[in-house]
Structures are given as C-alpha cells and as structure tokens.
Amino acid sequence: MIVPVLALLALAFVAPGRKPPDVRRAVLFWSIGILAFLALRSVVPDEFLFGGSESVRRNRFQVRHLLSRKDWEKDPILILEGSSVIQYGVDGIALEKELSRLGCPATVLQFCAVGANHFERLHFLESFFASLTKSQQEKLKSARVILLSEVFDAYDENPLYLLERVADNERGIICLTPRNAWDGWRAWSVYAAEQTKLGRPAPRPVAEILIRHVLFNRFGLGAFSSMRWPDSRRKLPAFFAMEGSKPKFNYEEACAGYLTNPHGKGFSLPLPFPQWNVSFESMRRRLGSWVDEVGFFAFPTLEPHRLAYQVAFAQARPGSTKMAGPASPDEMSRLLDPAFWYDGTHVTGAGAKVADEWLAGEITKKWPCDTPPSHE
Amino acid sequence: MIFTTLAFLVFLLVLLPAYWALRDDRWRQWLLLAGNLFFYGWWDWRFTGLLLAVIVISWVSGLAVGRSGPGSRRGLVWMYGACTALLLVLGYFKYANFFLGSLQAAVERFGGEVSWTTLNIILPAGISFYIFQAISYIVSVYRAKVGSEPNIVRLGVYLSFFPHLVAGPIIHAGYFLPQLESKRRFDALLFFEGARKIVIGFLYKAVFADNLAPLVDSVFRAPAAQSNLSVFGGCLAFYGQIYFDFAGYSLMAIGVSNLFGYLLPDNFNHPYRAASVIDFWHRWHISLSTWLRDYVYIPLGGNRGSRLFQYRNVVVTMFLGGLWHGASWNFVLWGLIHAAALCVNHEWRAWREQRWTECPPAVAFCGRLGGIVLTQAIVFLCLIPFRATSFADTWAIICSLGSLIAGNPGTAVAFPWLLAALPLLADTWLVGQSRWRERFALRSNVALYAVLLLALLVGFLFMHVGSVPFIYFQF
Numbered sequence: 104m105i106v107p108v109l110a111l112l113a114l115a116f117v118a119p120g121r122k123p124p125d126v127r128r129a130v131l132f133w134s135i136g137i138l139a140f141l142a143l144r145s146v147v148p149d150e151f152l153f154g155g156s157e158s159v160r161r162n163r164f165q166v167r168h169l170l171s172r173k174d175w176e177k178d179p180i181l182i183l184e185g186s187s188v189i190q191y192g193v194d195g196i197a198l199e200k201e202l203s204r205l206g207c208p209a210t211v212l213q214f215c216a217v218g219a220n221h222f223e224r225l226h227f228l229e230s231f232f233a234s235l236t237k238s239q240q241e242k243l244k245s246a247r248v249i250l251l252s253e254v255f256d257a258y259d260e261n262p263l264y265l266l267e268r269v270a271d272n273e274r275g276i277i278c279l280t281p282r283n284a285w286d287g288w289r290a291w292s293v294y295a296a297e298q299t300k301l302g303r304p305a306p307r308p309v310a311e312i313l314i315r316h317v318l319f320n321r322f323g324l325g326a327f328s329s330m331r332w333p334d335s336r337r338k339l340p341a342f343f344a345m346e347g348s349k350p351k352f353n354y355e356e357a358c359a360g361y362l363t364n365p366h367g368k369g370f371s372l373p374l375p376f377p378q379w380n381v382s383f384e385s386m387r388r389r390l391g392s393w394v395d396e397v398g399f400f401a402f403p404t405l406e407p408h409r410l411a412y413q414v415a416f417a418q419a420r421p422g423s424t425k426m427a428g429p430a431s432p433d434e435m436s437r438l439l440d441p442a443f444w445y446d447g448t449h450v451t452g453a454g455a456k457v458a459d460e461w462l463a464g465e466i467t468k469k470w471p472c473d474t475p476p477s478h479e
Numbered sequence: 480m481i482f483t484t485l486a487f488l489v490f491l492l493v494l495l496p497a498y499w500a501l502r503d504d505r506w507r508q509w510l511l512l513a514g515n516l517f518f519y520g521w522w523d524w525r526f527t528g529l530l531l532a533v534i535v536i537s538w539v540s541g542l543a544v545g546r547s548g549p550g551s552r553r554g555l556v557w558m559y560g561a562c563t564a565l566l567l568v569l570g571y572f573k574y575a576n577f578f579l580g581s582l583q584a585a586v587e588r589f590g591g592e593v594s595w596t597t598l599n600i601i602l603p604a605g606i607s608f609y610i611f612q613a614i615s616y617i618v619s620v621y622r623a624k625v626g627s628e629p630n631i632v633r634l635g636v637y638l639s640f641f642p643h644l645v646a647g648p649i650i651h652a653g654y655f656l657p658q659l660e661s662k663r664r665f666d667a668l669l670f671f672e673g674a675r676k677i678v679i680g681f682l683y684k685a686v687f688a689d690n691l692a693p694l695v696d697s698v699f700r701a702p703a704a705q706s707n708l709s710v711f712g713g714c715l716a717f718y719g720q721i722y723f724d725f726a727g728y729s730l731m732a733i734g735v736s737n738l739f740g741y742l743l744p745d746n747f748n749h750p751y752r753a754a755s756v757i758d759f760w761h762r763w764h765i766s767l768s769t770w771l772r773d774y775v776y777i778p779l780g781g782n783r784g785s786r787l788f789q790y791r792n793v794v795v796t797m798f799l800g801g802l803w804h805g806a807s808w809n810f811v812l813w814g815l816i817h818a819a820a821l822c823v824n825h826e827w828r829a830w831r832e833q834r835w836t837e838c839p840p841a842v843a844f845c846g847r848l849g850g851i852v853l854t855q856a857i858v859f860l861c862l863i864p865f866r867a868t869s870f871a872d873t874w875a876i877i878c879s880l881g882s883l884i885a886g887n888p889g890t891a892v893a894f895p896w897l898l899a900a901l902p903l904l905a906d907t908w909l910v911g912q913s914r915w916r917e918r919f920a921l922r923s924n925v926a927l928y929a930v931l932l933l934a935l936l937v938g939f940l941f942m943h944v945g946s947v948p949f950i951y952f953q954f
Contacts, residue, residue, distance in 0.1 A: 104897050104902075107687070107902070107941045110930075110933065110934040111910060112910065113933070114678055114679050115909070115910040115916060116915075116921060117926050117927050120927075124927060125667065125924070132925075136929070272944055319944075324942060324944055325939075325941075325944030328943050328944060330690065330897075
C-alpha cells in the first residue's frame, strides 16, 4: 500500500524546472523507460510477480505435493490437465492412494480450473516446470511422466472456450503470455474457419481480447493489487468437493437421458477437430522433453452429447495415443445415484470417490506400472 | 469509453496528435466534435442521436434568445421553453420509472391497484451532465453572460467535449465558450500539468477506489450479516472510494482537456479537510454545487429575504441536488440531511459572528479541529443512504454503527484498514497542503518525466484488475 501512496506524494511534489519541459524529450525518455520495464518484466518470473494469484497458488500446491513425496522420481508421475469437471471430480490424493492399492504407486499432479481452456492449462504446466529448480527439472525428466488430457467437447471444439469469462481477471491476464496468445490465436483461427465451413454463425472475434491481455501481461497489470507481499506459503489445492446439486438440475431426467443412449451414438463431426490438432501440437511442442507420453481421459458424464463426443474421440484420437474411458454402461451403473451428481457433467464429493476408483482402474489398465520411461 | 481502458488509450493516442497536427482551429473543432461523438457512441451509438438533439435544441434556442434580446419577455419564453424541453428529456430517461414506481407503491399501500408497469428505459450515460450544461448555456445567453453561439460546431464541442461528457465537471458556458473562440496554442507547461493530473487521477481511480470497491460491495450487499466493526470498515472504505473514484475521474477529465489546450475548473479541493458543511460544499463536486447555486438557489431568491426563506431555498436546492444524483429516495434523503446540516451551519455561523468577533488562536485551532471532525462525521453518515440500496439497509448500518459506538465491535474479522485509511490520510493531509507543495516541490524536468512514468507503472502493478465503472457515470 505504501508504494502507490509514495507515488502519489511524488506526483504531488514534483514540478517542471526553470525551462519549460520538452515533449519530444519526454516521449523519448518514456519510451526508453517502458522498454527497460518490459525487459525487466521478461526476466521476473510469474511466481514472484503474480505471487498471490489463483494460478500461482495452484501451481505451488502441485510443486509442494510433488516434493513432499520421498524419491518421487522413482514412481511414475501422472499429470491430469482439465476443466471444472476435473477440479470437482478428481481428488488427486485419493487417486494416488487408489493407484497404490492397485499396486501401481504414482504421484498425481492436477492442473485444472473452472473454465480453463487448453491454453490456460498449458500455461499452468509450463509455469509448474519453470518453478522447479534445475536439479528438480532434471529429476523430473528422468522420471516416467504421463500427461493425461481431459476429453471434453466444448474445450476441444473452441480452443479459447470461456475466454470472455476469464477476460480482464487475474487468470486471464496471467495465462495470456505472448506465446500462449499467439498459439491460442492460431488454433482459434482454424476454429473460426471450421465454423464458417459448417455454416454456423461466425464466433465473436477474440483478437482485441488477446492483444489487450498480452499488454496487461507484459505490464504486470494488477500484479500487486492484493497490496500484500507475495506469500510463498499460500497454496490452493486442485480438488474441491461439491455438495448438493445445481439449482434446476433434475437428476431423474438426466439419468433417463443417459440411459436412452448409454453408448453415445449419433455424433458425426470430423474428429479430431482441426483446431484441436493445432492446440495439441502446440502442447507437444512446448512441453518438450519432460513429458514421456501424452494420453487422454474421458470423465464419466450423464449428458448424451458429451458422451457421444468422448466415444467418437476415442475412435478418432491420434494413432499412437492411449485413452482412459469413456465409462461403459456397466461402469456407469455404480455412478447412477442422485447423491453423486451436482449436474449432468460435474460430480459431487461422494461421486468423486466412486469416479476416482473407476479412473484408477482405467489408468492401471491402459498404462501398466511396469513400463519404463520412454523419453520420446 | 472509460478512461482507464485500453480502448480509451488508443482513442487518445490517435486523436491527440491528429488534433495538434491541424493548424486551423476550425478543423480542430470539427475533429473534436467527431471524436466526441465517437467517444459517446462507443458506449451505445443509438444515443448519439439524443446528444445531437440536445445540441440542436440548445443552438436553436440560444440563437432565438439572442435575437429576442437578453432579458426580454420573448427571450424568457424561449429560455423557459428550451429548458422545459431539456428537463423533459432528462425526466423521461432518468425519472419516469422512479415516479411511476413510487406512485404505484403509494397506491398499492392504500389498497388500490394500478394497471401500468414501469417502462423499459435505458439511462443514457452522462445525460444529467450535458443537459445541465445545455441549460447553463441557454440561461447564460438570456442573462447576457455569453453571446448566443452562431457556430453549431463550436456549441457542439462545448456540450459534448469528451473529457467531461459523461461524468463532469459541469462547465458553465461562460467558462468554456470563450476558450473555443480564442486560438489554441500548444503549451508545454499545460500539457505536462495535464499529464500529471491524468496520472494522479489514474492512481486515485484504478488503485485506490477500485481496490476498495470489493470491500464496499461485500459490506453493503448484506449489512445485517456483518459484524459492527466490518460495517464501520465498509463505510470507511466507501468514504474513500467515492472520493477517489469521482475526484480521480475529474482529475483525468481536467488532465485530458489540458492535453488539448483547454482548461476545466477544479471539481474537488480536498473536501475531507472541510471544517464545516458549507466549506465542504465549496470543496466537493464544485461544478455541481456552483451550478445549483447559480441556476436554482439564486433564482429561488438565495439569501435575499428572511432566514427562513433562505433555508427554504437551501432545502429545495439540496432536494434537487439529491434527486440529480439518482432516481431514488435514498439520494433524496442524502440531499435533505445535507440541507438540514447546511441550515444548522448557517444558523451557527450567524450566532458565532454575533458573539465571537475575535478568539484566541488556541481556541480557533480547537474550533477548527472540532469543526473538521463534526463535518466529516456528518459527511460520513450521509454517505450511508447514498450507497445503501434501501432504507432498511441504511437503518441496519446505522444500528450497527450505534452498537459499535456503544462498545460492541462484534466478531473480529480481518479488514484492510491500511488500504481504507492510508491513501485518504496521505491525500488529505499531505497532498492537500498547498503551502508545503509550493515550498518543498522538486523542480526538475527530468524528475517530472521520471515520476510521471514511474507512477504510471506503479499504477499498473497495483491497479485492480477487472472493470469497475465510475460511480458518477450512473448519474
């Protein structure tokens, strides 16, 4: 708080000199000053600049969790990236215990947040890696790291899905680094072209939001708005247990909808989406060598169109990849309980327990624990 | 378009060099008018028609009043006609639903039933400000304080000048029109003074006011659910927020005008240093209080006549001042409490002047200190109905504060007291000391450039992210 007050006092107690000030000289001075600021900004890590933000606190939790495990590099490291479905549906610590119980001990790290699109999650992942020390990074590279990406139609179809909702808030500013914004823009352009090809209304342009946020990001807008010195102890767990159900959600109706089409038939779009391919390629390129294998997972859902997408994606996914889910009707039968669903997509805390057991089983089936790291 | 947005920065960076690149003032005024309409249309282009209509009404009636002769009977008819038309526009957009709703509530309270519903009306941004300026122009022509303006572009620039278009300051025609008539020359001192004011205004608004806004919102959303100490904190935060928000906007408006070579009058003069309610109204929203004085209070008779007559005029003026802020009885209550305080203040002043012609410095100092505390307590309390959404909330907050004074703070909660108090203290007692500024100011061009840049960058780092609209936009 004291810094802006001092800035105010400095402004109040400064006046032009004896000669009148010169606008050209001032513009030159300001340009150099801004360039110097931008140069300084580029070497200051987000961890310091946005120390109190949700994104950094989420990352901090994952770093602490990883480092709290003894000899963590010896067991596989499972990274789950996803949206609110995963934030409310996967309890990483419970999943670790379940994997251990199944004889496949692993460290589970989660990079997920409500409304986080693929590019925000990618920023999470990069920031996580950057916040490790050199030796920890080396250890991570030597471990078997499997990244599981959530399969969810809305985020896969629109690479910048819900961007407008996070726009102008801290999360939107932090994740839109110039590189992320550029990759996001490329994928979004493909999406916009696809929409036109399919005869759908053109999506709202995002260029202005992206440019604005890149500027905000570079100038560290709002970095210290909490008026507190960044506290490195503040962390935020990835998992939140939901309770009750969403207003207006009718479980009986949703369940009946699921039971009429439990195999998810009737999806005829070209998959995977071309725009998703662009996002996926960006992720593979940018994560580099520290991830051994990229796979997918589809979280149980009651919504037929989401299930249909999961089923279609499972058939059309890139050839060399593996995928956990979608849940079969038999597996889903354990989850058909009104107490387990917050709405047709998100589970409650009680539902998460059952879903995590299913997910652990799927993971051990698809990624047996005796496979050595590939370092592709 | 809000001053603290990127869109405005781009707009300014395009308009300003283009403006100074033009040599002829006529072209500059055309450019400004186009810029003003673009600025206003950015919010909702449909209302640029309304703004143009106000300009045309003012121009035609100004010419008619001028031709009829200032002070003439025909001129009076034209003046009343134009002012009525403008007030009807204002009344329709701003007060129609308020009066319909109030009437409906009153009828239903007495067991009656009404068949109408409230209208679906969007309140155009800044309508109160530009309509008041239009009235100021027409009345000034009638009173022969300014000549009627034959050039509609010039009048349009005055009425729609973008820096003060949507939230003031309200400028008197006699102050601004002569500036449009004289040649604008680039003045580096004025330019840098403008830049300094913009950065101070930016800190006020984006750092101090906007960071207080969430605290205020959380307390005023459900005051009954808060501890007494939190309620006090929320009120203190609003006391700071409203000042920094509005004074910040006014400073930015004045600063932007300075960049274009125009002067606007000060709208705030450290009102939280005021030692009496009369003094407060000479320091707070000066352009509105001056407007109300010139166009309501004095025409009503002002202080000519008995004291009771003067107090009636004060009450009517402040009632209208409250209503000007918004179509809500809370604002009316705010205005009436200020009116009562002003009457008591006048009465006290008359009594004191009769009895104490001279008093020792120590007594004067204590009197001044007591005056500041009492005045600020009144202002502080008056802001409760100003911000609360209903009378019930206002009452709940006052009860909470009463309990706090009685020694019951309630459950202790963490509250950023420093954020709520430090900027206010620094601004009121350090920045507000003009003698200190004169004496201790660092006079150096390089220091000026550096401070402007550093303060702006500090503002970026500490500003609240997310859009918080200016409070006075709604008025």
